[in-house]
Amino acid sequence: MNPAFILMKLRDLDDSESRLGSVRLCDILPGMPSAGFSTLVAYMEQLREIHGLRVSVVRFRGAHNDDISISDLNIVAYGRKSLVMLRRSRSTVLKICLPADAGTEREIHSASDYHPNLRQLLNWGTVDVGNREGVFQFLELDGFGEPFRAKHVSDLASTEMMWNQAFEGLRHLHRKSILHRDVKPDNMLVFKGNVLKINDYDISCFKTDRQELRRKVGTRGYHSPSSSMQPYKEEDDILSLALAFYSAKLGIKKSSRTGRLQILRCCLDPHLFPACMRMAVEDALRKLGLDQEQNDEDNEDEENEDEDEDDDEEG
Incomplete structure (x- = not known):
């Protein structure tokens, strides 16, 4: 059996x-x-x-x-x-x-x-x-949290509080040479006292693993829009985090690379998303060379590619 x-x-x-x-x-x-x-x-x-x-x-x-x-x-x-x-x-x-x-x-x-x-x-x-x-x-x-959802970012103040926690958690991983590579709402848990914790290292890896950095992983709709031909970088985690917040708050996510780029470049309304989040996104886009409008030849190809999707899990 x-x-x-x-x-x-x-x-x-x-x-x-x-x-x-x-x-x-x-x-x-x-x-x-x-x-x-x-x-x-x-x-x-x-x-x-x-x-x-x-x-x-x-x-x-x-x-x-x-x-x-x-x-x-x-x-x-x-x-x-x-x-x-x-x-x-x-x-x-x-x-x-x-x-x-x-x-x-x-x-x-x-x-x-x-x-x-x-x-x-x-x-x-x-x-x-x-x-x-x-x-x-x-x-x-440790603990039993609930997945990150719209109720945790119901206004600008709560969005800023949650973003700062998630951002600091990710930055700590990056300082330890770890890339998460699957940042999404279901991989962020909220515990008593509105403490947010990043969860699930199923497909995380170290920055030194060059072969693993080129493997395409993650969950559809939350991928960083950087080129799949480039090795994964910590800025990709930051952009995935921003897409996760956008999806949790507004219930919108885009499977196409063009759609995700549009969200990150144009759709982060300052009345809904805090300045610290928008500045982090702008910085990540700039470092990845995605801050300028460009002719992305592989947009349509990437939209139709098969992607490794992690199933939603609580923990």
Whole structure:
């Protein structure tokens, strides 16, 4: 049985770990699978019942062999690369992913040091399935925030407050030679007291990784409009941040490079967006050579390119 199935939907296991043995295969699969996949699931469920197969026991082991009880966990989101669970007793979040992905994120967290506007790594460990150890790894992250939305930037003052926090978090990453590369509303969380924290280093990298800097990643609508032929720079993070704020506040985002450039050059109304944000955008555009009108030959090509989109996840 594929162990990935085990981790998809354990949301009903809130009273006792002993119930895990009675969970049906259908109960732990992603919601709304394709019709063909549904047929396969039904067939596998029949086989499980005929042969009396049991779901493998899942064990979460921390770095110091401190187990985390499944009964303490609830699924809050899952995406293409990871599963996110709330640890109720500590109000922390477990992000579960493949070992290689978890290792990269741990390295980023370690290098970023502490900053009040960055999500903090508290603990990490392995997820064992049956007798297979380390099938997945988990990262335990501080607090449980809500995704950045329009209500957090309802007026000019709140927009300025949120921008300054996000900008300082990003600048701290940049000072540590880290590029986020997927800045968007769902990767910024707002905690008690309106504290904004940048989250999710799924596709972040170090400035020294020249090969990775040329790989096209991110989420459609929030990409910096700089040329895909150029290596990613910290100014690209700043422009993505501005596009995220524009989208959160006005509910508008553009998939085309032309549309994103227009937003950044012409649409940041001073009555809606603070001077500090507009100045940061102007500076980033200038450094990337995007501050002047130009004939962008690849506009239409980029509009139709396939882009690596990260699924929305809470954490």
